[in-house]
Amino acid sequence: xxxxxxxxxxxxxxxxxxxxxxxxxxxxxxxxxxxxxxxxxxxxxxxxxxxxxxxxxxxxxxxxxxxxxxxxxxxxxxxxxxxxxxxxxxxxxxxxxxxxxxxx
Amino acid sequence: xxxxxxxxxxxxxxxxxxxxxxxxxxxxxxxxxxxxxxxxxxxxxxxxxxxxxxxxxxxxxxxxxxxxxxxxxxxxxxxxxxxxxxxxxxxxxxxxxxxxxxxxxxxxxxxxxxxxxxxxxxxxxxxxxxxxxxxxxxxxxxxxxxxxxxxxxxxxxxxxxxxxxxxxxxxxxxxxxxxxxxxxxxxxxxxxxxxxxxxxxxxxxxxxxxxxxxxxxxxxxxxxxxxxxxxxxxxxxxxxxxxxxxxxxxxxxxxxxxxxxxxxxxxxxxxxxxxxxxxxxxxxxxxxxxxxxxxxxxxxxxxxxxxxxxxxxxxxxxxxxxxxxxxxxxxxxxxxxxxxxxxxxxxxxxxxxxxxxxxxxxxxxxxxxxxxxxxxxxxxxxxxxxxxxxxxxxxxxxxxxxxxxxxxxxxxxxxxxxxxxxxxxxxxxxxxxxxxxxxxxxxxxxxxxxxxxxxxxxxxxxxxxxxxxxxxxxxxxxxxxxxx
Numbered sequence: 245x246x247x248x249x250x251x252x253x254x255x256x257x258x259x260x261x262x263x264x265x266x267x268x269x270x271x272x273x274x275x276x277x278x279x280x281x282x283x284x285x286x287x288x289x290x291x292x293x294x295x296x297x298x299x300x301x302x303x304x305x306x307x308x309x310x311x312x313x314x315x316x317x318x319x320x321x322x323x324x325x326x327x328x329x330x331x332x333x334x335x336x337x338x339x340x341x342x343x344x345x346x347x348x
Numbered sequence: 349x350x351x352x353x354x355x356x357x358x359x360x361x362x363x364x365x366x367x368x369x370x371x372x373x374x375x376x377x378x379x380x381x382x383x384x385x386x387x388x389x390x391x392x393x394x395x396x397x398x399x400x401x402x403x404x405x406x407x408x409x410x411x412x413x414x415x416x417x418x419x420x421x422x423x424x425x426x427x428x429x430x431x432x433x434x435x436x437x438x439x440x441x442x443x444x445x446x447x448x449x450x451x452x453x454x455x456x457x458x459x460x461x462x463x464x465x466x467x468x469x470x471x472x473x474x475x476x477x478x479x480x481x482x483x484x485x486x487x488x489x490x491x492x493x494x495x496x497x498x499x500x501x502x503x504x505x506x507x508x509x510x511x512x513x514x515x516x517x518x519x520x521x522x523x524x525x526x527x528x529x530x531x532x533x534x535x536x537x538x539x540x541x542x543x544x545x546x547x548x549x550x551x552x553x554x555x556x557x558x559x560x561x562x563x564x565x566x567x568x569x570x571x572x573x574x575x576x577x578x579x580x581x582x583x584x585x586x587x588x589x590x591x592x593x594x595x596x597x598x599x600x601x602x603x604x605x606x607x608x609x610x611x612x613x614x615x616x617x618x619x620x621x622x623x624x625x626x627x628x629x630x631x632x633x634x635x636x637x638x639x640x641x642x643x644x645x646x647x648x649x650x651x652x653x654x655x656x657x658x659x660x661x662x663x664x665x666x667x668x669x670x671x672x673x674x675x676x677x678x679x680x681x682x683x684x685x686x687x688x689x690x691x692x693x694x695x696x697x698x699x700x701x702x703x704x705x706x707x708x709x710x711x712x713x714x715x716x717x718x719x720x721x722x723x724x725x726x727x728x729x730x731x732x733x734x735x736x737x738x739x740x741x742x743x744x745x746x747x748x749x750x751x752x753x754x755x756x757x758x759x760x761x762x763x764x765x766x767x768x769x770x771x772x773x774x775x776x777x778x779x780x781x782x783x784x785x786x787x788x789x790x791x792x793x794x795x796x797x798x799x800x801x802x803x804x805x806x807x808x809x810x811x812x813x814x815x816x817x818x819x820x821x822x823x824x825x826x827x828x829x830x831x832x
Binding site for chain 2: 309
């Protein structure tokens, strides 16, 4: 298990996102109303990018830009078809003013 | 259909041929009329805009979340290019279509209350007779609004909801909100985005746990206005252990300019439930029929699509079943008939996403007079879907050298104990078969009809009898003049 530094706290304000690479994963890190969430940057429907899709902070979801599947950022599970398989989520925390990602 | 008196003296074969000839000639009279466009309450100008979508939502008195859903869908639609991978859609002029028309003020509950000219239309199409004889409930859609809707008392007492989609949203908002667009998001594809923005009408069905609806639920759709677009939205939810059969049959009058029909249908079968959805599509040959149909079957549930495509200029439709729970079962039975100037681009998709699931796809297509039929299918066994069993059969019949048939099957398997069978055939009517039948007294045309009927029989036998009869008549109509 390794910690990956994403960025400083100031660099990820509310509603913002960053996409980083760690341990072979592409990961989208989001600041949802102060809560930090990280999900694999992959839609399980077509294995294309997910994290650049529309973010809904109130619901804690991101929508795949290609076919509209909505993924729960906390569980990694799709709430709508056409995706049905879940993707990975990762613990995120703040330490010494930095946002850190735990990736296996 | 009774033959006119003067043919009664002819031998039965001759009389039957006369009767069928009458069907052909009557098509324009029986189905090819359109009522004068007087008395319409609201008809949107042509073209699509944010304001139009807002007007539709306001006119229907929809909740805010639906209005936002529509507006976002419109953005997706405008951002998407026309798909190039299927049939040729480049002739569609999206600015030259009326996207919303309302024919009367409110949904009616008895045929006596329905406005006279609208009643005449459906009387001609034989709907009241069917309703009296056989059906549990009928929803009749004229233009964009459901004109008439009647649910039989026993259904209501069982807690079964069968209403038009607008009413469903109004009276059962919680159930609708939970499931609406859960299978087909607004951005799933370009036509789903369009439907999501301007949808109107369609059916909402909810069957409570354990209830088996014995009679099929039916809805009729019709496009009347020149350049009218039809965007019905249907959502069917069969709760645990329930069962329902839904039938849609379509007709449309003959026009010289194009009509667009882009529907979205979502079926949700909860654990142990069964849904069968039957379609007999007979749009006139100027209609673009571009439909997204998707079903979700939970554990021990079954979904069956029975899909018959006879009409339209171009149809693109691939009903799908996602097998999401253990022992779920999906079936797709499909007939496509492509005559002169038609392209039927159909097929089906089954996704095994849970263990011990099973499925079958049975596709029969016929091409004649230069028509083109295409089968596009997907059979997917996802990781974790152990012990999957599936059989796909796609057969194409080419009736002459001018016609065309294409097959694009895809099989994706991510488990190594899957049992998947795939058979495909392309054939023409065999000389020997014809000769054999002719030697028994049938002429070439009758023999061909018989062979074609036999070819499609595995699917036709799954239709309720009166549909099977109508379908056989329609096929005979299409076969008319194919010889010589």
